Amino acid sequence: MLDLLYQPWPWYVAGPIIGLIVPLLLIMGGKMFGVSANLRHICASCNFANVEFFNYDWKTAGKWNLTFVVGSIIGGFLAGSVFANPEPIQLASSTIAELQALGIQDFNGLVPDDLFTWSALGTGTGLIVLVIGGFLVGFGARYAGGCTSGHAISGLSDLQLASLIAVIGFFIGGLIMTWFIYPIILS
Amino acid sequence: MKFSEYLKYLLIGTFFGFVLVKSEVVSWFRIQEMFRFDAFHMYGIIGMAIIVGLISVQIIKKRNVKDTQGNPITIPPKDASQVTRYVVGGSIFGLGWALLGACPGPMFALLGSGLTIMLIPIAAALVGTYTYGILRDRLPH
Numbered sequence: 001m002l003d004l005l006y007q008p009w010p011w012y013v014a015g016p017i018i019g020l021i022v023p024l025l026l027i028m029g030g031k032m033f034g035v036s037a038n039l040r041h042i043c044a045s046c047n048f049a050n051v052e053f054f055n056y057d058w059k060t061a062g063k064w065n066l067t068f069v070v071g072s073i074i075g076g077f078l079a080g081s082v083f084a085n086p087e088p089i090q091l092a093s094s095t096i097a098e099l100q101a102l103g104i105q106d107f108n109g110l111v112p113d114d115l116f117t118w119s120a121l122g123t124g125t126g127l128i129v130l131v132i133g134g135f136l137v138g139f140g141a142r143y144a145g146g147c148t149s150g151h152a153i154s155g156l157s158d159l160q161l162a163s164l165i166a167v168i169g170f171f172i173g174g175l176i177m178t179w180f181i182y183p184i185i186l187s
Numbered sequence: 188m189k190f191s192e193y194l195k196y197l198l199i200g201t202f203f204g205f206v207l208v209k210s211e212v213v214s215w216f217r218i219q220e221m222f223r224f225d226a227f228h229m230y231g232i233i234g235m236a237i238i239v240g241l242i243s244v245q246i247i248k249k250r251n252v253k254d255t256q257g258n259p260i261t262i263p264p265k266d267a268s269q270v271t272r273y274v275v276g277g278s279i280f281g282l283g284w285a286l287l288g289a290c291p292g293p294m295f296a297l298l299g300s301g302l303t304i305m306l307i308p309i310a311a312a313l314v315g316t317y318t319y320g321i322l323r324d325r326l327p328h
Binding site: 012094099 | 192196210215232233246255275278286297311312320
């Protein structure tokens with residue numbers, strides 16, 4: 001039984017559980033599931049340049065959601081540290097081969113050490129992935145009005161056309177990055 | 188907000204972070220695998236999450252389910268006429284999602300798993316969010 005806490009969970013277990021977060025938040029508090037709104041709340045909490053977009057009562061709007069994020073950090077600690085899976089991820093062999101060809105060497109953890117360490121931050125590639133990647137996620141999520149949770153899961157669950165367009169955008173950007181830009185960055 | 192309220196959202200968030208890591212959704216490798224169409228894993232997770240979310244939301248709407256405080260549940264619709272915003276903003280988000288291999292939820296869950304380096308992309312995402320706020324009036328929506 002305890003093995004289940006250490007093992008990775010298959011998609012048909014994890015997917016429905018993630019989907020249940022939507023009704024859980026709606027029923028428990030009338031809240032819409034969406035993580036990236038928290039980035040806006042944090043900006044609003046220290047709006048040093050008095051930007052209008054961040055002039056709202058972030059405490060009333062965002063306390064619940066910021067608490068949710070603190071929870072997800074704790075959940076990450078439990079699943080990734082206390083009950084960490086000791087085995088490497090069972091990736092498709094084609095993905096491993098393609099990433100090895102691009103120069104990725106470490107396949108042991110959740111992310112490659114080649115890119116996700118403090119020393120990698122000192123390399124051009126690491127800097128691009130961590131800083132520009134993070135920037136684009138924050139900028140794009142707010143521009144699009146939501147991220148994977150807000151649009152792909154909450155929005156599509158509510159059959160919102162806007163979210164469908166946004167999700168198509170997510171894939172346009174993701175495919176361009178993976179197939180055309182990443183090979184240049186890693187070369 | 189009362190202490191019990193905080194506890195409620197803290198627990199739901201903990202549950203969420205736990206599943207994100209156990210399902211390996213937080214993995215840069217899994218995102219690469221997804222955008223390379225090499226495995227069904229990520230599509231299965233997102234697909235099943237949407238199906239479960241969709242069925243629940245439809246039941247909540249049809250039955251006029253109230254939340255635990257007795258308030259009616261309302262879901263504000265999104266303005267689909269702002270096509271530019273969703274296509275351009277969405278594509279920019281997608282570029283970042285594939286580059287970093289993590290979207291906002293996973294960024295925080297990875298930090299919790301012990302990857303302190305995630306503080307850098309989280310800070311960068313805050314700068315990105317703030318930059319959007321500054322440029323908002325000058326961007327097409």
